[in-house]
Amino acid sequence: MEVSYYPGCTLKTNGKNFEVTTLKLLEKLDVDVKELEEWYCCGVTFSQSEENLIQKVAPIRTLVKAKEAGRKKLLVLCAMCYNTLKRAVKFIKDNPDKRDVIHDFMDRESTKYFGDEVEIIDLLSLLKLIGREKIREVVGDKRLNLKVAGYYGCMLLRPRDIAIDSETNPTLLEEMLENFGLSPVYFPFRVECCGSYQILNNSDFVRKQTRLIVSSAIENGADFIVTLCPLCFYNLDEVQKEIAEEDSAFKTIPVMYISQLLSIAAGISPEINDFNLHSIDPRPVLREKGLL
Amino acid sequence: MEPKVSIKLPAKDAARVERFAEITGVNVFACYQCGNCSASCPATEFMDVPPHQVMRYLQLEMFDEIVKANTCWICAACITCTAKCPRGIDIAKAMEGLRQIFLEEQEFARYNIFDIKKKVLEKLPQIALVGNFRKNIL
Ligand code: SF4
Ligand code: SF4
Numbered sequence: 001m002e003v004s005y006y007p008g009c010t011l012k013t014n015g016k017n018f019e020v021t022t023l024k025l026l027e028k029l030d031v032d033v034k035e036l037e038e039w040y041c042c043g044v045t046f047s048q049s050e051e052n053l054i055q056k057v058a059p060i061r062t063l064v065k066a067k068e069a070g071r072k073k074l075l076v077l078c079a080m081c082y083n084t085l086k087r088a089v090k091f092i093k094d095n096p097d098k099r100d101v102i103h104d105f106m107d108r109e110s111t112k113y114f115g116d117e118v119e120i121i122d123l124l125s126l127l128k129l130i131g132r133e134k135i136r137e138v139v140g141d142k143r144l145n146l147k148v149a150g151y152y153g154c155m156l157l158r159p160r161d162i163a164i165d166s167e168t169n170p171t172l173l174e175e176m177l178e179n180f181g182l183s184p185v186y187f188p189f190r191v192e193c194c195g196s197y198q199i200l201n202n203s204d205f206v207r208k209q210t211r212l213i214v215s216s217a218i219e220n221g222a223d224f225i226v227t228l229c230p231l232c233f234y235n236l237d238e239v240q241k242e243i244a245e246e247d248s249a250f251k252t253i254p255v256m257y258i259s260q261l262l263s264i265a266a267g268i269s270p271e272i273n274d275f276n277l278h279s280i281d282p283r284p285v286l287r288e289k290g291l292l
Numbered sequence: 293m294e295p296k297v298s299i300k301l302p303a304k305d306a307a308r309v310e311r312f313a314e315i316t317g318v319n320v321f322a323c324y325q326c327g328n329c330s331a332s333c334p335a336t337e338f339m340d341v342p343p344h345q346v347m348r349y350l351q352l353e354m355f356d357e358i359v360k361a362n363t364c365w366i367c368a369a370c371i372t373c374t375a376k377c378p379r380g381i382d383i384a385k386a387m388e389g390l391r392q393i394f395l396e397e398q399e400f401a402r403y404n405i406f407d408i409k410k411k412v413l414e415k416l417p418q419i420a421l422v423g424n425f426r427k428n429i430l
Contacts, residue, residue, distance in 0.1 A: 010417040044423040045369060048388035049315045055426065080419045158371035159382075167375050193334045193370035197423035199416070200408065202366060205338050230417040238415055279415070 001130065002032040003121065004071040006062060008081035009041050015230035017273050018077055018257040022123060024272060025263040028138055029130050033075060038065050044080050045197070046087040053102055059088035060102055064109045066118045074118050075126060077259075079229035083155035086120045086162040122156060123228060123259065124172045125164050127179070135179045138266050143181040145289060148261060149222035149253075150174055150184055151213065152191050153232045167191075173258070177226075180265040187220040189213040194235040203239070210239045211250075218253050223285055226258040233257065241279040254282035264291055304353040308393060312350070316389035320350040322379045329373035329383045339363045343373055343383050350386065364390040365402070369427065395430040403428040 011019040026033050039062045047055035062085065066074045076082040092099035093115030103112050127135065150173035157163045157170060165172040168191065174184035192213060195206030213236060217225050227233050237255040244250045255278070264270050270292050275283055286292040312318075323344070330342035341349070341361035349357045358364075364387045373383040395402070403425060408416075 008419070009422075010419050014415060014417045041418075041422065043426060044419045045426045047426070048369075048382075048385040049392045050317060051315060052392065078419065080423065154370040154372070158375050159384075160375065193368055193372060195334070196368040196370060197420045197427065198335070198366070198368045199420055200403075200424045201428075202335075202338060205335050205366065205368070208337075209334055231419050231423070234415065234417050234420065 001030070002034070002071055003073040003075045003126065004066050004069045004118070005033045005035045005075045005077075006039050006042075006066070006081065006085070007035060008076070008078040010230040011078055014277060015078065015233065015257070017260055017277055018228075018230065018233075020272050020274075021257065021263040021268070022077055022259040024268050025259055025266055026126075028263075028266050028268065029127075029134060031126070031130065034069070034071070036062070036065050036069055036074075042081045042084040042088075044084060046084045046091075050098075053098060053105070056088045056091060057102055057105060059085045060092060060113055061106060061109065063089060063113045063118060064106070064111050067113050068111050072119060073121050073126075075123070076120055077123055077228065079122070079153060079155040080231060082120065082122050083162065087159075089115050089120060090161060122164050124156070124176055127176050127262075128172065132179050139180055141181075143183070144265055144291065146182050146261070146291075147185050147221050147223045148177050148182045149187050149217035149220065149225045150177060150190060150258070151217070151225050151227045151232060151236065153227065153229050154191075154193050154196070155229060157191055173226075173228075176258070176262070180262045182261060182265060185217065185220050185222040187216045187222065189216040194232045196231060196235075199231075199235055199239070206235050206239055207243060210236055211243060214240050214253055215251075218251050222253060223289070224261060224282065225253055225255045226261055227255060228258055238279040244280075252280050254278065254280045254285055256282055302352070302354050302356065305355040306353070308355045309353050311393055311396075312386075312389050315392055316382070316385050318382055318386045318389065320347055320381075320386070322381050323347040323351065324379060326378060328376045328378060329381075332372045332376040333367075334370065334372065335366045335368060338366045343367075343387075346390075347381070347383065347386070358390060359394060363387070364394070365428075391427060392430070395428075401429040
């Protein structure tokens with residue numbers, strides 16, 4: 001299988017553990033991944049305003065590049081990029097007149113993107129496509145003694161028309177954990193919002209959410225929380241550390257990108273991770289479980 | 293003599309109503325005030341007016357009340373309300389429409405990058421910064 005790859009800004013910096021471990025994992029699963037030679041910041045949040053077309057230009061520009069690259073699928077790892085790109089594509093598909101305005105505006109691009117040429121795919125759906133058999137072939141029959149709380153967040157599930165799974169009761173993440181020999185932990189706050197970019201305006205809101213999500217994962221017996229979004233990662237990891245510094249009774253749990261754990265399960269050395277990018281160091285738990 | 297009661301209705305705001313419809317296409321009259329949006333919204337406790345009440349103000353065209361409220365600025369665009377609305381109303385989109393109207397009218401930029409502490413910037417993912425700018429700057 002071959003896919004083009006759109007990293008987005010954060011996966012090249014603070015979120016690079018997500019990129020590094022995913023690329024290694026997919027290599028092991030025989031997926032040919034090629035990063036787009038040219039890509040742009042997607043704009044992060046999709047403007048829901050019908051007439052705010054300028055905010056839809058950046059994602060469409062990237063899709064033009066993906067079309068020119070010639071591969072049928074574009075892998076987007078960051079949940080926020082996924083959401084923005086996927087919705088922008090849907091928008092121009094549903095609104096041909098507005099698509100024409102956007103095309104007219106993009107005078108550097110000779111290619112036009114209409115909406116169906118390249119399929120945007122997230123990591124979980126790609127793993128599903130690769131299939132359980134192939135994954136078991138790479139991972140083997142072993143099971144790691146790890147209980148993992150899969151945190152979906154918002155951007156992969158809402159709105160409904162771009163959701164990777166059921167909006168309210170998804171199972172795809174847990175299914176993938178299971179395929180890699182990890183034990184999924186279902187916890188009630190797995191589809192709740194972490195507070196998102198409001199970390200900059202209203203950190204109390206994010207703190208409240210982090211507390212709820214983290215405590216719920218711990219109460220349900222998890223060793224780790226995994227996420228697919230660098231902003232969820234920050235809000236759950238760094239903000240969790242801040243809460244713990246102020247409240248000694250508060251229990252913490254390490255947060256990882258899902259690919260960090262899946263790659264370990266697939267026998268890839270954890271050394272490829274930069275653990276300095278974690279606020280709650282996952283190494284003690286990894287050591288305790290004999291994985292480091 | 294018959295007692296007289298007078299009720300003063302707030303001024304309706306036709307221009308903003310029209311602008312709101314133009315930007316969002318949301319039919320606020322579909323709302324039957326069940327409160328599911330406010331119950332599911334993770335930020336309700338930080339809002340001085342909860343989402344379902346904003347919907348009511350929209351029905352009554354009472355934009356002045358909505359301008360005074362912090363609701364659309366506290367909203368994190370998580371789309372939970374929309375997912376939970378039994379009437380299929382896109383409340384998250386309504387919030388976006390309100391943000392855009394108020395930015396157009398008054399401030400254009402509600403956010404100053406210099407307010408962010410340097411220490412925060414070291415670890416903060418870019419998507420938090422860009423996302424926040426997109427919602428607070430026109
Ligand atoms: S959930 Fe929908 S119908 Fe119920 S109050 Fe909110 S907007 Fe109105
Ligand atoms: S989109 Fe905004 S109003 Fe709706 S649930 Fe999320 S934070 Fe609340």
